[in-house]
Amino acid sequence: MSTRDGRRDARRQSVRAYLHRWVESAGAHLLVVDPKDDGGALAEAMAGRGVHVTWVGSTLDGLVEFGRTDPHAVVVAPEAPGIPAEEFVGVIRQHGSPYVIAGACGVEDPGAAGVGPLMLAGASAVVVRPYAPQHLWELLTHAPRSLAEHARLEVGPITLDATAYSVRVNGERIADLPLKEFELLRALMLAAPGVVTDDELRDALWGSDGRRPGGNTIAMHVTRLRARLGVVADVRRIRGRGYSLTVG
Known part of the structure; x- marks a missing residue:
């Protein structure tokens, strides 16, 4: 191979x-x-x-x-x-x-x-x-x-479709996200506008078993996701709690 x-x-x-x-x-x-x-x-x-x-x-x-x-x-x-x-x-x-x-x-x-x-x-x-x-x-x-509600998530102008592995902003499909950023966005959208803790993000991105990375790795994925979403949404760090997704 x-x-x-x-x-x-x-x-x-x-x-x-x-x-x-x-x-x-x-x-x-x-x-x-x-x-x-x-x-x-x-x-x-x-x-x-x-x-x-x-x-x-x-x-x-x-x-x-x-x-x-x-x-x-x-x-x-x-x-x-x-x-x-x-x-x-x-x-x-x-x-x-x-x-x-x-x-x-x-x-x-x-x-x-x-x-x-x-x-x-x-x-x-x-x-x-x-x-x-x-x-x-x-x-x-x-x-x-x-059943449709479980395959699609919508928060403001953002639509995530797990079956198609796609993200649309204002109806336009954006470039496919890397897997971890897709998982990160999904977790944030599920909780929006609430806060997702670091531990919850680790479960969403790496599962509950085995070695899981620290906060710096999560922060790196958050930074990349922010850049991809641009001005349509903000991923905020809530000190001591986690992250939240807000839309304008």
Whole structure:
């Protein structure tokens, strides 16, 4: 592998790690209850769309994760162990109105696939396994709770789109930001006009594990971001607290 290919692969891995951190903290949540785990393939694909996937193998674990994550939508397989799947659907619908999708086994007749009782219990759609990210995304766009807000952030004239990895100012796309500056801007926009602490920025830019740089490195990225944003926004240092993003 060439040095250039190595750098490109490292960047892709860094972007994937960032997307997973971003959607877990600020993205839409999808709960999948299915004993046939796909090894994280769906989570990987949906992360780029701003959707964090939690996958569990039983309806009992599903109840726990439903209460913990308050998901926007739930996919449930009819044969999931634990309490009957249709009872699981009934229980979670008593605690809100989640968008429930029944997981079929690839047959055309929903009844034959075992999802008929799930539809009667309150499921609104059917998705064929293995779950295709594009099909799931199309279904999720019809969920009662909007997903678009989690892929796009807007603060004044600045719009950040995590799915397109783009930043626009007054509707015009600016040159792609380096990854750390993109993460920095995203963290500041999420809190704007509030303050983001140095520790929160370290989590956003480098994760919570391993060696993390000090304040001088953060200050360097802030300086570069200020230059890219120009006069449309200001990243202020709040002594002893952190940084905040303000727009004119």
